[in-house]
Amino acid sequence: RKEVEQDPGPFNVPEGATVAFNCTYSNSASQSFFWYRQDCRKEPKLLMSVYSSGNEDGRFTAQLNRASQYISLLIRDSKLSDSATYLCVVSRSGGYNKLIFGAGTRLAVHP
Amino acid sequence: DGGITQSPKYLFRKEGQNVTLSCEQNLNHDAMYWYRQDPGQGLRLIYYSQIVNDFQKGDIAEGYSVSREKKESFPLTVTSAQKNPTAFYLCASSIGDRGNQPQHFGDGTRLSIL
Numbered sequence: 255r256k257e258v259e260q261d262p263g264p265f266n267v268p269e270g271a272t273v274a275f276n277c278t279y280s281n282s283a284s285q286s287f288f289w290y291r292q293d294c295r296k297e298p299k300l301l302m303s304v305y306s307s308g309n310e311d312g313r314f315t316a317q318l319n320r321a322s323q324y325i326s327l328l329i330r331d332s333k334l335s336d337s338a339t340y341l342c343v344v345s346r347s348g349g350y351n352k353l354i355f356g357a358g359t360r361l362a363v364h365p
Numbered sequence: 366d367g368g369i370t371q372s373p374k375y376l377f378r379k380e381g382q383n384v385t386l387s388c389e390q391n392l393n394h395d396a397m398y399w400y401r402q403d404p405g406q407g408l409r410l411i412y413y414s415q416i417v418n419d420f421q422k423g424d425i426a427e428g429y430s431v432s433r434e435k436k437e438s439f440p441l442t443v444t445s446a447q448k449n450p451t452a453f454y455l456c457a458s459s460i461g462d463r464g465n466q467p468q469h470f471g472d473g474t475r476l477s478i479l
Contacts, residue, residue, distance in 0.1 A: 258407065286465040297455055297470040298408070341407070351396060351462045352423075355407035 257281055258356040260342050266362045271332045275359045277325040277342030284354075286345035287318055289327050291338045292358060298341055301327075332363045368392065371456050371471035377479045378443065378450060386441045386474045388456035394469075396462045397439040399423075399431065402453040402473075414439055415462040443476060451477050 260277045267273050279287075287304035302309065304316040304325055315328040325342055342356040369390045378384045390397065396415050400408040410423030414433040428447025433439050439458075443450045453475050457468040 256407075262405070288467055295453075297472045300467045300469065303465075303467065345465065351459055351466055351468070352410065352413075353408075353468060355400075355409075357405060357407045 255280060256356075257354045258342055258344050260340075260356040260359045262357060262359060264360040264362050266364060267332055269332055269334060269363055269365055271363075272328065272330045273332055273361060274329075275327045275340055275342075275361075277327075277356055279323050279325070279342075279344045279354070281344070281346060281354075282323060284323075284344045284346060287316075287325050288343040288345075288353075289314075289316060289325075290341040290343055290355075292341055293338045298355075301340070329361075332361075334363050334365065337361055337363045369456060369458055369469060369471035371454075371474050373474060374472070376474055376476045378476060379479050381445045383442055383444050384476070386443070386454055386456075386476070388439045388441065388471055389437055390439075390456075390458045390471075391437060392458055392460075392469070393436070394458035394460050395436070396459045396466075396468075397433065398457040398459075398468060399429070399439070399441045400455045400457065401425065402455060408455060411441065 289301040290298040291301045292298040308317045313330045317326045339358040339360045341358045372387045398413045399411040412431040414420040430442045456471045459466045459468045
């Protein structure tokens with residue numbers, strides 16, 4: 255079983271739609287959580303950190319459920335420019351800053 | 366502008382050849398990392414360095430080597446012992462090595478075998 259699992263998609267949605275991505279992680283000792291965005295053949299870029307109380311950044315809302323070891327990302331009012339792969343990333347506790355990357359969920363927003 | 370610069374953008378390796386990928390950052394970050402990304406897979410950690418003159422193996426270090434002689438620079442050498450080097454290589458850095466500090470990436474090097 256992978257440490258971080260995501261639905262690979264693709265999610266094909268029209269502009270203006272609301273879309274949600276889910277991610278599960280297996281290591282209960284994980285301390286920090288992030289969503290990264292990766293455009294085709296480009297580097298990953300930090301979208302947002304995920305906090306226990308949930309957090310919002312404009313059209314993006316992230317949620318964390320530690321009991322279920324589950325992270326989500328909600329995108330409201332999708333734009334064409336949101337088309338990308340979204341990577342769920344989990345950090346382990348202790349030692350160095352080791353990030354475990356999910357394989358990503360691909361989103362395609364169409365007109 | 367502050368950032369992480371990787372070069373070259375594309376690289377081709379011949380059989381039996383060692384090649385070196387460059388990574389330079391001017392963010393004054395202590396920690397630096399090398400990842401490899403294969404199609405349909407998550408990034409996998411090759412090597413990391415928490416401080417100058419120190420580095421540690423990641424999950425897939427075999428066939429790779431690194432050095433960290435300067436804070437700004439963390440070059441990766443793909444040796445001939447790495448039998449499947451074709452991949453997208455990403456260098457990252459973070460302020461420190463604590464888990465709550467996100468990592469920021471360079472724009473990558475695509476390595477292929479000739």
